[in-house]
Amino acid sequence: MSSLIVPPILTSPRDDAIKLHGAFKGWGCDTAVVIDILAHRDATQRALIQQDYRAMYSEDLCKRLSSELSGKLEMAVLLWMHDPAGRDAVVVRNSLTTGNLKAATEVICSRTPSQIQLIRQHYHSKFGVHLEDDIKRHTSGDHEKLLLAYVSPPWNEGLEVDRQMVENDAKALYKAGEKRLGTDERTFIRIFCERSRAHLAYVASVYHSMYGNSLKKVVKKETSGNFEYGLLTILKCSENPAKYFTKVWARTILHW
Incomplete structure (x- = not known):
């Protein structure tokens, strides 16, 4: 999942945070404002918005979004809030722990070695457990062996062919x-x-x-x-x- 087109002229992260906070007020959430802001910012900009939101309102923006939204919109918006490797880590974690092993397999086996390294780092940072340990816990047999081998070094990403x-x-x-x-x-x-x-x-x-x-x-x-x-x-x-x-x-x- 990636961002939509980023407008050439952007408001500051602080202004975006203020607008988002305003969208949460009253009965229900103004989802149009949420989408208009978050879908038109890249990962770095969304990270800055989260920082300013927490600084101004002493509240985690992702938790507030989770409480205000629901269904597929909630899932999409929350995934937007991560950078690619962090997003992959969240998807893999959710897929493994809910038994959707096909989704976890697709994410892991479609990534390059350098991407796998970043996913492993984010996975441990976010969930306090190593990706390999969760693979062992939730998969079995040849499927488990394949995933463990794929996420473990040594990796080869070169273009040379013998x-x-x-x-x-x-x-x-x-x-x-x-x-x-x-x-x-x-x-x-x-x-x-x-x-x-x-x-x-x-x-x-x-x-x-x-x-x-x-x-x-x-x-x-x-x-x-x-x-x-x-x-x-x-x-x-x-x-x-x-x-x-x-x-x-x-x-x-x-x-x-």
Whole structure:
């Protein structure tokens, strides 16, 4: 979720805080004012508004918004109040603790290593628990192993690709899946979580050239459930992240 277009001329954070406080007065909340202000400010500006609001009214703006709003509007506005990594941390926490594991998996497995590092920092700062501990608490099996491997170092975010390593990984995935009875899930987890996006995209291409089958189809055939969903998310984001996020955004709008 991102901000709408930021107006070229902005009022000060103090003025915004005063207007928001005014929107809370009387019967009900003037939601039009809330949306007009918060939806047209970026993360830094919203942080300054929160600081001035607390300084002037000795009250946490997010808590006040939560008490004044409800439903999807409350959820959207409260998510606006965080920077991207903080927002991801909140979404993952809520998803894990409410059993919506697909949502948590989508956020985690669609992020880059540098984004994961920031999410981990925000997660611990906001909730006083390590992301890895919550993953262990709320997931299980191969799904748990995948998420733990993906959020844990070492991470590889480089663009360099070693042709020989790519071929070795393609062969290893073939032996771990199509070539045998059953599936060697550990090999899929190791390659999907330890390799860079550039490398994994190349592996998918080479796999198709070597064995005449797409790696996506192999994942769908060999795995299931949230484990499958996580692997597919990682693979799609490595091959074409722009296409992946366009589909996610379209799906979000459709169900809003």
